Amino acid sequence: MTDVLHASDLHRTYRLPRRGPFEPGPVRTAVDGVDLTVAPGARLGIVGESGSGKSTLVRLLAGLEAPSAGTVTASGRPVVASGSAAAMRWFRRETGVVFQDPYASLDPRMRVGAIVAEPLRALRIDGSHDALVRDVLARVDLPADVVDRYPHEFSGGQRQRIAIARAVVHSPRILFGDEPMSALDVVVRARVIELFRSLADDLGLTLVLVSHDIGVVQRLCDTVAVMSAGRIVEHGPVSLLDAPEHPVTRALVEAAPTLP
Amino acid sequence: MIRRLLARPTGVFAVVVLGLLVVLAVVSLVWTPQDPFRADPFHQWEPPSPAHWFGTDASGRDIASYLLAGTRTTVLVAVGSGVIASVVGMVLTAIGSLTARWVREGTAVLLDILVAFPTLLTAMLLTAIAGGSLGVVIVSVGLSFGVTIARVARGEIRRIARSDYVTAARASGVGGAGVLFRHLVPNAAPLFTVQLSLAMATAVLAEAGLSYLGYGAGSNTASWGSMLADLQTYIGVHPWSATWPGAAIALVVAALSLLGDAVRDATDPRLTTNDRAAGGGPAPRTPDDPATTSTGVTA
Amino acid sequence: MSDATTPSTAASGLEVRGLTVRIDRRTILDDVTFTVPPGRRVGVIGASGSGKSMTSLALMGLEPTGATVTGSVRLDGTELVGLPDRERARHRGAGIGMVFQEPGTALDPLRRVGAQIAEPLRLHRGLDRRAAAAAALDLAVSVGLPDPESLLRQYPHQLSGGQRQRICIAMAMAGQPSYLVADEPTTALDVTTEARILELFEGLTAGMVFVTHDLAVLARIADTAVVLDAGRVVEHGSVAGLLAAPQHPATAALVDAARATARRAPRTGGSA
Numbered sequence: 097m098t099d100v101l102h103a104s105d106l107h108r109t110y111r112l113p114r115r116g117p118f119e120p121g122p123v124r125t126a127v128d129g130v131d132l133t134v135a136p137g138a139r140l141g142i143v144g145e146s147g148s149g150k151s152t153l154v155r156l157l158a159g160l161e162a163p164s165a166g167t168v169t170a171s172g173r174p175v176v177a178s179g180s181a182a183a184m185r186w187f188r189r190e191t192g193v194v195f196q197d198p199y200a201s202l203d204p205r206m207r208v209g210a211i212v213a214e215p216l217r218a219l220r221i222d223g224s225h226d227a228l229v230r231d232v233l234a235r236v237d238l239p240a241d242v243v244d245r246y247p248h249e250f251s252g253g254q255r256q257r258i259a260i261a262r263a264v265v266h267s268p269r270i271l272f273g274d275e276p277m278s279a280l281d282v283v284v285r286a287r288v289i290e291l292f293r294s295l296a297d298d299l300g301l302t303l304v305l306v307s308h309d310i311g312v313v314q315r316l317c318d319t320v321a322v323m324s325a326g327r328i329v330e331h332g333p334v335s336l337l338d339a340p341e342h343p344v345t346r347a348l349v350e351a352a353p354t355l356p
Numbered sequence: 357m358i359r360r361l362l363a364r365p366t367g368v369f370a371v372v373v374l375g376l377l378v379v380l381a382v383v384s385l386v387w388t389p390q391d392p393f394r395a396d397p398f399h400q401w402e403p404p405s406p407a408h409w410f411g412t413d414a415s416g417r418d419i420a421s422y423l424l425a426g427t428r429t430t431v432l433v434a435v436g437s438g439v440i441a442s443v444v445g446m447v448l449t450a451i452g453s454l455t456a457r458w459v460r461e462g463t464a465v466l467l468d469i470l471v472a473f474p475t476l477l478t479a480m481l482l483t484a485i486a487g488g489s490l491g492v493v494i495v496s497v498g499l500s501f502g503v504t505i506a507r508v509a510r511g512e513i514r515r516i517a518r519s520d521y522v523t524a525a526r527a528s529g530v531g532g533a534g535v536l537f538r539h540l541v542p543n544a545a546p547l548f549t550v551q552l553s554l555a556m557a558t559a560v561l562a563e564a565g566l567s568y569l570g571y572g573a574g575s576n577t578a579s580w581g582s583m584l585a586d587l588q589t590y591i592g593v594h595p596w597s598a599t600w601p602g603a604a605i606a607l608v609v610a611a612l613s614l615l616g617d618a619v620r621d622a623t624d625p626r627l628t629t630n631d632r633a634a635g636g637g638p639a640p641r642t643p644d645d646p647a648t649t650s651t652g653v654t655a
Numbered sequence: 656m657s658d659a660t661t662p663s664t665a666a667s668g669l670e671v672r673g674l675t676v677r678i679d680r681r682t683i684l685d686d687v688t689f690t691v692p693p694g695r696r697v698g699v700i701g702a703s704g705s706g707k708s709m710t711s712l713a714l715m716g717l718e719p720t721g722a723t724v725t726g727s728v729r730l731d732g733t734e735l736v737g738l739p740d741r742e743r744a745r746h747r748g749a750g751i752g753m754v755f756q757e758p759g760t761a762l763d764p765l766r767r768v769g770a771q772i773a774e775p776l777r778l779h780r781g782l783d784r785r786a787a788a789a790a791a792l793d794l795a796v797s798v799g800l801p802d803p804e805s806l807l808r809q810y811p812h813q814l815s816g817g818q819r820q821r822i823c824i825a826m827a828m829a830g831q832p833s834y835l836v837a838d839e840p841t842t843a844l845d846v847t848t849e850a851r852i853l854e855l856f857e858g859l860t861a862g863m864v865f866v867t868h869d870l871a872v873l874a875r876i877a878d879t880a881v882v883l884d885a886g887r888v889v890e891h892g893s894v895a896g897l898l899a900a901p902q903h904p905a906t907a908a909l910v911d912a913a914r915a916t917a918r919r920a921p922r923t924g925g926s927a
Contacts, residue, residue, distance in 0.1 A: 181531030338921035
């Protein structure tokens with residue numbers, strides 16, 4: 097039962113390799129104190145330059161990495177990324193993740209059917225897995241006979257649809273996206289944006305989407321958080337992108353191409 | 357898989373040669389044309405004849421029979437070293453990848469050190485301890501290659517573990533064992549297979565080399581390497597005699613090396629499913645197909 | 656290297672006529688024709704699989720082995736198609752330079768970036784080591800790299816994506832080519848870096864072939880464009896004209912997609 101996703105004072109630091117035998121390696125801070133609340137049904141876009149920490153933040157929120165400090169809770173329950181699969185099962189049931197690179201996020205040695213069914217197996221979902229897989233493939237506009245094929249037989253856009261199917265096959269409440277459109281060409285991107293929107297509407301999903309592309313966020317999200325150097329510098333309804341106040345936001349918005 | 361293996365010339369070569377080797381090894385248990393070890397000083401250096409298909413050697417032994425008997429040794433060395441290398445390799449890889457951080461790092465250092473020991477040195481050491489025998493050769497070769505396999509496989513497992521599809525599996529709720537057996541092992545298997553076949557190939561070569569140097573099996577075991585050692589001293593006088601054991605060794609080593617490649621290719625979905633005749637029909641049209649023939653150069 | 660039968664024109668442009676590329680029995684590019692006037696920028700736009708990457712490779716003579724290239728590519732009057740590779744190579748870098756999509760893989764990870772810029776300088780301009788180092792510094796400044804002296808001593812992995820792409824542009828410009836082919840040079844960069852790299856391109860004097868799938872990016876860099884679909888040029892014209900009134904369905908698809916994904920500019924007054 098995920099009502100609210102809540103991040104409190106999140107930090108994530110990395111220790112880089114040391115430069116000499118006697119000095120400890122430098123510390124890189126990816127997320128530097130983030131507080132965030134995502135209401136159920138919200139569509140949150142997280143934007144920022146590369147290196148702003150947005151990818152790290154979404155991985156922390158999705159329980160894929162453990163914070164160096166701070167907590168993530170979902171409906172009040174702590175999300176412990178380093179916990180065992182069994183301990184995290186309740187969270188994994190409620191969440192799905194779509195990654196950036198459609199060429200890397202599908203196991204090349206598994207057939208598409210097995211890939212999409214993997215959450216159903218791992219989370220011990222009841223019901224006919226075959227039927228659930230067929231249904232979700234139809235939702236993402238892929239014919240049912242893709243189940244016997246391997247990922248390399250498909251284009252980038254098709255693979256991303258497979259990845260999206262996998263992310264929602266178990267009817268989660270929250271869908272996380274780590275730059276899911278960035279590797280797609282513009283024609284495919286437009287269609288996948290539509291797919292995300294219709295899925296979110298039909299399945300009542302809460303969306304947490306990372307993107308460096310303002311256009312994507314303007315179309316899919318109702319709230320936006322702008323990150324820079326590991327912090328959220330501006331946060332509010334997506335309309336703030338029309339009249340950005342913070343210099344970082346302004347730079348991002350101005351850089352994004354518009355059409356004459 | 358056998359069918360796909362045989363679809364490629366390398367696969368055919370490997371399967372035919374190795375199949376023949378195994379068949380001959382079995383046959384040699386019950387029959388050889390002559391007694392392989394009988395030295396007949398009155399019939400040295402005879403050319404090929406109906407009685408001696410490949411002729412005789414310096415001691416008057418029938419070369420053909422000796423080679424036939426040697427197939428058993430070769431099979432034993434290849435299989436024995438292969439098994440030991442696999443087990444050692446898998447254990448060390450597991451320790452080097454799936455344990456606590458300090459154990460992993462320690463194993464990495466240990467592997468780097470062990471890999472620096474040449475196989476020959478290990479064989480010499482073990483011979484000094486346990487006396488020369490085929491068993492010593494098999495164990496030393498198996499250990500050496502187990503370490504090499506572990507070193508390579510460990511790197512591969514780490515690379516796979518960092519991939520997006522493994523992260524996606526974790527995000528889907530798959531636990532450690534699931535990730536290991538459903539993702540890490542199948543994706544590391546091709547590398548492992550190739551390394552293992554190379555290990556077996558080199559094992560045969562190493563046994564031949566060790567016998568040649570006198571470290572290997574004793575004189576009551578037929579070894580192609582020791583025959584080569586005997587015959588090569590006469591190479592100025594009887595240049596063709598050493599070709600028989602030499603060719604046998606080369607053929608088997610080549611077949612083993614190619615077997616690994618062929619198996620890896622035969623099990624790679626990317627190489628086996630472009631064959632539309634096998635799968636039936638072209639991939640269905642779906643949204644986001646490049647609407648035209650793909651250039652293979654994706655933009 | 657000028658064709659003895661053609662009067663050598665100082666700068667007549669990069670003229671592509673009937674460029675056709677076939678691999679095995681598939682036709683990847685079919686009778687592609689367009690011209691880049693000196694100093695002007697022309698876009699080559701198409702979706703994945705349209706053949707646009709092959710266009711840039713064919714212009715450089717870098718098509719994959721086994722491909723047959725027919726047709727004509729004239730660089731200021733000199734015919735490039737059919738030249739043996741050694742002679743073609745003399746034009747690469749000096750007459751026509753290339754910038755690739757992935758700056759991370761276009762650079763040698765084991766060499767300092769300064770040395771990588773110096774290489775084409777020594778090759779094409781025949782400079783000795785000291786002169787090449789000085790010229791590399793000048794190039795680094797001209798592509799807007801901060802603190803160029805220390806930056807040139809770094810390795811590629813120590814630089815950001817945008818900085819790496821600037822290095823690649825510097826390398827491409829090192830031979831002082833008259834034309835530049837850029838194959839999706841900003842696709843791998845984030846949006847603010849992309850904007851800055853596009854500004855950099857705008858400041859270059861070389862003629863440019865800019866390959867992309869995104870009309871919104873093209874609108875900022877080129878005035879005219881050709882649209883590729885299935886290896887053929889299906890439409891061409893001013894970018895503004897293509898956007899306003901696309902004729903061919905492939906163009907329309909690209910325009911619609913660009914409109915569906917570009918940033919929505921705020922409307923002043925009225926409802927959104």
